[in-house]
Amino acid sequence: MNEQQARRRAPAMDPEQRRAMIVAAALPLVIEYGPLVTTAKIARAAGIGEGTIFRVFTDKEALLAACLEEALRPDDTLAHLEAISLDQPLPDRLTEAAEVMRGHMDRIGDVAGALASVGKAARPPAADAESPEEGRHRREAGLAAPRAALTSLFEPERDVLRMAPERLAETFQLLLMSAGRPGAPQPLEDGELVDLFLRGALIAGPKRSGEGGDG
Template sequence: MTTAKIARAAGIGEGTIFRVFDDKDALPAACTAEAARPDTTVAHLESISPDQPLAARLAEAAETMRGHMTRMGAVAGTLAAAGRLERPAPGKPGKETRSPDREAGLAAPRAALAALFEPEQDGLRLAPERLADAFQMLLMAAGRPGTPTPDDGGAGGSLPARRAHRR
């Protein structure tokens, strides 16, 4: 990965990169940080109408969150393929290993998701914040659409597609 290729892909002059970044190594970190920023995702979640039925709100939220995770995965995949993805060192046993940056990046979308549950809170068994946390973790655990999962024999695709395939 050369600065010339990066500049060409970005449609800018190579010198522009060094006016913004101290060196080539600062660029992958900036790409990762930008992809992980939840601002646009949170704005979209906050724009979902609370007048829709809960199922419709959650379906739209799921698509929004999947888009965000897909963008983060694309950046991480590109950096990994170029040998530039920095992974945190494994934590010591018994020590908290969650990154404060990661937690901060999850908190804003989680709050926006909780707001989607709030109009229904009188009929819910759990608090909106707890449901938002579970919803967010479920989406993250499900992975990107089309990625193989252990239960589908590597077929990938959506759950309805996998069920139809089994029939």
């Protein structure tokens, strides 16, 4: 076997590892080309023969569905959220969290948008066979883990927060999701969004009834 043949031979790995490797190579190509990307192009990016793809996926549709499913997975997002240092001031923690979550939402939007651009359903494979109630539970489960990670970022300041960390985390998560939705006009920078969340919209103003004063 010559050096070129050795370089072309795919490394030995189990089917799940090979599947993950192919999806990782395919994701940026799906974002760039949408469903028009060829399996030959994906194979070149993965450094494998085209036939290897079809030993893992039944067809290109299955590969595209796996790419969407991978984009929706929160694993990397959770790992980054959980790695945020609690030694930082709260605004810095939340700004870093906003950057992480915006990156995750951008990737979902890129993949879903690329597939939808030529009429492909931007839905995870499991969604086609589930009931509305099952879909609601799946979506809630997908939000629960990131929300728990966000809660931990608020926890050190629990004694000085106006609401429980759990409620603030849920509200902050919803704010990030709304600000990052496709077509949002002039989205706030992450630091601006965090500042608005923590300090409110008013620079100064009269106290509301019952908020102290000299009597």
